[in-house]
Amino acid sequence: xxxxxxxxxxxxxxxxxxxxxxxxxxxxxxxxxxxxxxxxxxxxxxxxxxxxxxxxxxxxxxxxxxxxxxxxxxxxxxxxxxxxxxxxxxxxxxxxxxxxxxxxxxxxxxxxxxxxxxxxxxxxxxxxxxxxxxxxxxxxxxxxxxxxxxxxxxxxxxxxxxxxxxxxxxxxxxxxxxxxxxxxxxxxxxxxxxxxxxxxxxxxxxxxxxxxxxxxxxxxxxxxxxxxxxxxxxxxxxxxxxxxxxxxxxxxxxxxxxxxxxxxxxxxxxxxxxxxxxxxxxxxxxxxxxxxxxxxxxxxxxxxxxxxxxxxxxxxxxxxxxxxxxxxxxxxxxxxxxxxxxxxxxxxxxxxxxxxxxxxxxxxxxxxxxxxxxxxxxxxxxxxxxxxxxxxxxxxxxxxxxxxxxxxxxxxxxxxxxxxxxxxxxxxxxxxxxxxxxxxxxxxxxxxxxxxxxxxxxxxxxxxxxxxx
Amino acid sequence: xxxxxxxxxxxxxxxxxxxxxxxxxxxxxxxxxxxxxxxxxxxxxxxxxxxxxxxxxxxxxxxxxxxxxxxxxxxxxxxxxxxxxxxxxxxxxxxxxxxxxxxxxxxxxxxxxxxxxxxxxxxxxxxxxxxxxxxxxxx
Numbered sequence: 001x002x003x004x005x006x007x008x009x010x011x012x013x014x015x016x017x018x019x020x021x022x023x024x025x026x027x028x029x030x031x032x033x034x035x036x037x038x039x040x041x042x043x044x045x046x047x048x049x050x051x052x053x054x055x056x057x058x059x060x061x062x063x064x065x066x067x068x069x070x071x072x073x074x075x076x077x078x079x080x081x082x083x084x085x086x087x088x089x090x091x092x093x094x095x096x097x098x099x100x101x102x103x104x105x106x107x108x109x110x111x112x113x114x115x116x117x118x119x120x121x122x123x124x125x126x127x128x129x130x131x132x133x134x135x136x137x138x139x140x141x142x143x144x145x146x147x148x149x150x151x152x153x154x155x156x157x158x159x160x161x162x163x164x165x166x167x168x169x170x171x172x173x174x175x176x177x178x179x180x181x182x183x184x185x186x187x188x189x190x191x192x193x194x195x196x197x198x199x200x201x202x203x204x205x206x207x208x209x210x211x212x213x214x215x216x217x218x219x220x221x222x223x224x225x226x227x228x229x230x231x232x233x234x235x236x237x238x239x240x241x242x243x244x245x246x247x248x249x250x251x252x253x254x255x256x257x258x259x260x261x262x263x264x265x266x267x268x269x270x271x272x273x274x275x276x277x278x279x280x281x282x283x284x285x286x287x288x289x290x291x292x293x294x295x296x297x298x299x300x301x302x303x304x305x306x307x308x309x310x311x312x313x314x315x316x317x318x319x320x321x322x323x324x325x326x327x328x329x330x331x332x333x334x335x336x337x338x339x340x341x342x343x344x345x346x347x348x349x350x351x352x353x354x355x356x357x358x359x360x361x362x363x364x365x366x367x368x369x370x371x372x373x374x375x376x377x378x379x380x381x382x383x384x385x386x387x388x389x390x391x392x393x394x395x396x397x398x399x400x401x402x403x404x405x406x407x408x409x410x411x412x413x414x415x416x417x418x419x420x421x422x423x424x425x426x427x428x429x430x431x432x433x434x435x436x437x438x439x440x441x442x443x444x445x446x447x448x449x450x451x452x453x454x455x456x457x458x459x460x461x462x463x464x465x466x467x468x469x
Numbered sequence: 470x471x472x473x474x475x476x477x478x479x480x481x482x483x484x485x486x487x488x489x490x491x492x493x494x495x496x497x498x499x500x501x502x503x504x505x506x507x508x509x510x511x512x513x514x515x516x517x518x519x520x521x522x523x524x525x526x527x528x529x530x531x532x533x534x535x536x537x538x539x540x541x542x543x544x545x546x547x548x549x550x551x552x553x554x555x556x557x558x559x560x561x562x563x564x565x566x567x568x569x570x571x572x573x574x575x576x577x578x579x580x581x582x583x584x585x586x587x588x589x590x591x592x593x594x595x596x597x598x599x600x601x602x603x604x605x606x607x608x
Binding site for chain 1: 533536537541544545549552553556557560563564566567568569570572576577578582583584585586
């Protein structure tokens with residue numbers, strides 16, 4: 001194995017080496033830190049590194065493992081956390097200038113969970129300012145600058161978990177934590193050629209995370225494989241009394257072992273016929289190839305259409321209102337003008353004007369959408385489509401005018417809190433990754449993981465990585 | 470893709486399209502409804518390529534804009550004011566689609582999202598067979 005290859009090993013492969021004491025968590029952490037210090041700025045991937053924390057955690061992990069106390073597959077594994085997760089004593093900027101000096105005196109629940117299983121935090125991943133809640137016109141809408149795609153640095157990583165995508169794709173950490181209100185895990189995972197899991201709403205505590213739209217915010221892993229996502233999800237999922245949005249104890253926890261798949265059910269796939277108006281030809285080709293594989297390796301694949309309704313309109317209204325409420329003081333104080341993006345500086349004022357009746361109408365529409373989607377999942381275990389209709393876009397693209405297309409699945413999936421996963425399924429002729437998306441019934445995160453695992457057991461797209469020198 | 474349409478909504482735009490509303494009309498000071506902006510021909514104020522709105526929709530948009538300008542107007546440059554006007558206008562069709570969707574009087578708004586994880590297992594008439602492909606109305 002070349003020196004480069006170790007940076008692209010999956011969590012599962014690293015864990016085997018660490019458990020068998022063939023790989024030192026301290027050495028692994030130091031090599032990842034060195035690489036992150038050297039290459040992170042090239043991609044604007046990190047908000048900041050935390051070498052002191054990382055080495056302290058790595059030394060503790062190594063000591064425990066040497067004593068025979070192995071905590072599990074994340075023990076000694078280095079990761080990055082999106083910079084909207086509070087870490088005690090460390091700046092948490094939310095990617096935005098008004099919060100550049102913000103420091104919390106407590107950890108987000110997700111950070112505590114990862115610490116408990118022995119994972120090693122390398123640093124905070126860059127992100128779109130305020131996770132894009134105020135809107136943004138350019139990829140540069142971040143305190144850390146535009147996140148550059150490791151597959152082509154003239155292209156964007158997508159947002160808002162932009163640094164998380166770049167970090168995993170560039171082999172700067174074994175995995176990263178991202179968040180999604182609407183598309184912020186699925187899109188960067190697709191653009192960056194990594195595997196990303198958006199869990200069911202409420203399965204991962206948001207305590208200590210920046211609140212954008214509390215009824216839609218979700219936290220999930222971005223990693224090298226669906227299996228890695230499952231292992232990370234198992235560590236961070238669960239009820240949390242500090243987050244009233246988390247589901248009850250008996251519904252929140254998630255356990256995973258590869259042997260579970262031996263007993264898993266054959267998956268019935270619904271291939272969505274109306275998720276995208278059209279696919280860019282360079283994306284359509286790998287997606288067509290992926291559908292052929294689905295038909296070969298899944299128990300059934302049948303066409304299905306999403307129910308028709310104003311799901312995006314409802315989602316947009318919910319996000320706008322809840323975001324305006326979350327950042328009310330920022331808007332009212334005028335400090336919103338300190339945001340980098342020209343759209344972000346003004347959209348909050350518009351969002352403030354939404355009426356209570358329209359917001360409640362959106363919530364009614366949400367309930368109708370939930371029932372329609374639950375009915376749809378009586379016939380299918382997961383529904384599938386392209387993760388995005390286009391590959392990674394140029395850094396300079398005006399997103400308001402150059403990247404406009406309907407996204408009914410993103411709308412309905414996020415307002416209903418449905419789990420989703422994006423896995424790499426090929427490349428364009430310009431060698432940009434293309435993602436395949438699986439969406440499952442609320443609570444059935446295992447189905448989307450199983451779908452991703454099954455697809456990846458017959459393909460090696462997820463093992464490809466960009467050449468970085 | 471460039472397939473922009475009046476109903477097209479980008480995921481990245483969820484805050485951009487965020488714009489407006491009806492209740493704000495009733496909340497706006499009545500004197501704002503008589504301000505210069507409403508005495509000026511509406512056509513002259515609409516941004517280029519703006520969605521075509523009904524007179525009621527346009528009036529509603531104008532009320533929202535005036536509400537923002539009355540409260541925060543001194544903060545904005547002329548370019549920002551024009552952008553706010555554009556955002557407010559572009560958001561109106563989305564709100565009108567949302568309002569037009571029929572909901573029952575007894576339909577409960579999910580005041581806090583509770584994923585349907587505790588549903589009863591029962592046959593669903595709409596799920597017996599996959600639906601044929603069809604394009605959504607709004608895409």
